[in-house]
Structures are given as C-alpha cells and as structure tokens.
C-alpha cells in the first residue's frame with residue numbers, strides 16, 4: 001500500500017526536490033529542534049539567525065543559553081529549544097568534538113538511540129537527521145504523517161512514535177523522502193486535522209477513513225516550503 005500511495009501522491013504533487021548536497025547532520029539536527037511545534041518559515045528564520053551569528057557550532061559553548069534563546073525567539077518555545085541546543089553542544093564537546101559526522105558510520109538503530117539520548121530530542125527529530133542528512137530510507141513521523149497514514153489505513157497506531165516503528169518495519173526501498181514529504185503536503189493542504197478535504201483528495205478511492213468529508217471540495221492553499229530540504233543550501 002505504501003508504494004501505491006507514494007505513486008498517487010507523486011502524480012498529484014510531483015517528485016519532491018532534494019538538495020544535491022546533503023546537509024551537515026548537526027545543522028540538520030539543530031534545524032529540526034527549532035522546527036518543533038512551529039511552521040517551517042519561522043524555524044528557518046531562527047536557524048538563519050544562529051548560522052549568521054556563529055561561524056561554527058562550537059562557538060555556542062561560550063555563549064549563554066539566554067543569548068541563544070533571544071536569537072531563536074521567532075521559532076517559539078525558545079527557552080526549551082535553547083536548553084536542548086546548549087545541552088546537545090555541551091554533550092558533543094564532552095565526547096570529543098562538536099559535530100555529528102561520526103554517526104554516518106552508525107546503523108539506523110544505533111543512530112536513533114544515540115540522538116534520542118540527548119535531552120529534548122525525540123524519535124521524530126532523530127529520524128529527520130537520518131532521512132535528510134544521511135540519506136537513509138527512513139520515514140520520519142510528525143503529526144501530519146501520523147494522522148494521514150492512520151486515516152488512509154497504512155497503520156493503526158495511537159502515537160507518532162508507534163506509527164514510526166510500525167511504518168518503518170518493512171519500508172519499501174528508496175521512497176522514504178518522496179513519501180514523507182508528499183504526505184506532509186497532503187496533511188497541510190488536504191487531509192487537515194479537523195475537516196479533511198476528501199472531495200479533492202487523490203487517495204479517496206483507497207483511503208479507509210470512515211468519516212470522509214466528501215462535501216468539502218475546496219482546494220487547500222499550496223504550502224510546499226520544506227525547512228529540512230533547505231538547510232543544506234545555507235551552509
């Protein structure tokens with residue numbers, strides 16, 4: 001079913017573009033921390049604020065957490081996110097070097113285990129590093145991917161983390177990026193939380209959601225800016 005859904009979504013939205021150069025894993029991780037509970041435009045601004053102020057992430061070792069908080073205010077939850085970033089940088093420094101290049105040699109399970117051991121970094125954030133920076137065939141599960149995969153009937157799980165493990169158990173090769181990215185777009189523009197626009201949904205024939213909202217045929221606003229596909233372009 002995943003392959004069929006992927007094909008239908010590519011027909012509808014196209015094959016999502018990727019940067020030719022994969023972003024640095026630590027850049028990607030910090031951008032993903034900033035993206036928690038906000039939109040991609042706001043978190044991208046906060047990320048650019050940090051990148052333009054500091055030439056390298058190890059400079060944050062000597063910076064007060066409150067200064068980081070001020071710079072990333074536009075992303076929301078700035079106190080919590082600045083704690084997570086400061087804690088991450090401090091922990092990497094204690095391991096020897098403020099970068100994450102070493103996880104390129106880790107398998108998926110080991111990389112997720114390490115990244116989620118840092119405070120404020122969950123399975124979704126860790127799996128974004130795997131997909132967007134290490135080019136692993138792993139599909140991160142945010143609120144949109146959780147909602148849409150459960151409505152369509154690909155999985156039947158109660159939480160995003162449970163959906164992640166169920167979905168990725170036997171994930172078909174080579175399609176994680178297009179599947180993940182187009183499902184987010186579906187969730188933002190058509191399969192919205194309260195009132196899905198089932199009347200214009202390309203998946204209406206195969207979707208198992210029992211409460212389809214077929215009367216809603218208005219087209220959703222196009223929202224295709226993806227933060228994590230743009231992190232590499234500002235290195």
Ligand code: SF4
Nearest residue numbers: 191196198201207209
């Ligand atoms: S048919 Fe409706 S519920 Fe199913 S994926 Fe499309 S918008 Fe969502």
